[in-house]
Amino acid sequence: MSSHYNSSSSASNDPRQPSSAKPFVAPMVSPQDLPVDYSGFVAVICAVAGVMFRYKLGSWLALIFCAQSLANMKNMENDMKQISMAMMFAIMGLMTNYFGPARPGKQT
Amino acid sequence: MARRHSSSSLFFTPLSSFLLPRGGDTLWYLLALLSIFSLLLHHLSLSASADSHFEGFDADDDESLDDDSSLHLTSIPLRTPPPPSVTLTSSDSESHHGPPNPSPKSPSDSSPPSDLHPKPSSTAFDYWDEDEFEGLPVVESETPKSTDSVSDSESDSDSKTKQEPEAVKAPRSLKNYVIEIVCGSFLIMFAINFFTGKKENERIALAWATKFATRDSIFDRNFSLLGVGEGNDSPLLLKEGQNVFRFYASGRRFCQGLMATMELKSRHDLISKLYNLVVPCKDEMTFEVYMNDEAMDCVVLALARKKAGKTMVKEVRDLQKFASLVSPPSGRKWVAEDLAVVSESKEVAGDLITEVVLEQVFGDKAFEKYGRGFISMHFSDQHSGAHKKMLVFKFALPDANHMDEMTRLVALVPYYIDLIGRYKLSSQARSKPEAARLKAAQEAYKELQNARQEALQKKKAEQRKLQEEAETKLSAEALRKKEAKERARQMKKAGPKVKMTRGH
Incomplete structure (x- = not known):
């Protein structure tokens, strides 16, 4: 088909029209239309659960989902809030888990 | 508590959107959530059992037992049934009731009974138990060594029990850090995968660009402006996130521009990668050609695989409105x-x-x-959105090393731009679709009018309400003023009287 196309284009002169070229304009996407950052959401849940129940798996999972959310981030400003909150909670949870006032159960 | 409150309010917006079904993602995130919860539950039950395990060991440990062998021997029947005479009593004691305990307890010292007590309770309430043990931190720290020894060394000599703890302790401490090890290694793998996956995606996108958008390639021969930047040396591709690449071309007859969007697999994301093992997906590329208004006649046409075609007829709005499945004509290919x-x-x-x-x-x-890489193609002069007259091609991208497979598909794009740009419906055939468009436009206009009217009415109602409220407020204020006036008047009336009486 490309060969056919070539012959037709050369026959009917150049299809290019530099005069009508429009520069690229990035399509605007409103913040509401952005896809939902599920992993960030899950990260926040896990992080809060980890902090509240002093539950290290929760904090670790939160860190993992934070990483996923960071990896999938497209827009800096929009996503940073949620991720940073989840990250803070996750780190707080881990800190209290490992360095905080030790529970007798954790001493062993 | 306060923390929980604040965080819940922050959740609110994502939660509402989370509940809305949104493409295929929802399913997988639900799955992810489910798996997380199951993990949580699993871990909870594990930790609970582990705790009770420890506490169970606490029950019959203590260095004091190891110190005198005689005590150690007598304490054995507590745990294990071997001697038949004790078996009966011990089996009773297993059902965590007090009464049978005294009989085995009697030979032992005072320490076992204190240990025995927590055992039944530990299975029921972990936290209560821990609180109770808080007072005895020293004993607690000594327990693990003996706990390990008890399981192994019951039949062995004392000397062996002292050496064994160190050997057994290593795997146990490793077991304690399973979560950390697993999560840490997963994070490391995630990081490594992020960089390799990113590179892989970039490789595919660049392979496409070098094949189709460099000098003397198909797009270069068809469009005068390539790339997303300005000037001659602009970058060809725009990267959005880690797996979306955009390519833009403009300056061709019949069309304003072309936007190609590559949506590659989330190779950079290990979790989605794992998910894609279960539900495979493809690297997709969408070409959107924005046609000039005068260059496209009333054309609504879509071509897709059978199943996708049927869903398109049902779901895509302009197809739903104007088009239907066409049966193959007889007498031609x-x-x-x-x-x-x-x-x-x-x-x-x-x-x-x-x-x-x-x-x-x-x-x-x-x-x-x-x-093989063809997914769908959809031409319409009634697209919803900013550009109405648009040609949309959807192809699956081949491997980075086999970009040639796509050549014919990509060649469809300029071919159809020219074909549709030159295409004119016969006057006879035009009447019907034009009537349909007119009707649709009228409907849309009516809907708009209705919406506008509704909005107007709403506004009016609101205004009326506001006015009424203001009136009531006003009237209330007027009433108050009146009352105040009246009171003042009465006061005035009463005033002199009082004065008079006072003066007297």
């Missing part, structure tokens, strides 16, 4: 059997699916060979 044609009229379908296209891509033989 038609598209491969896998494909379904959706069009406004048979004439449009017949004119736009030309012999050339059939021969090159969509015919029976050619489609098997070259059409």
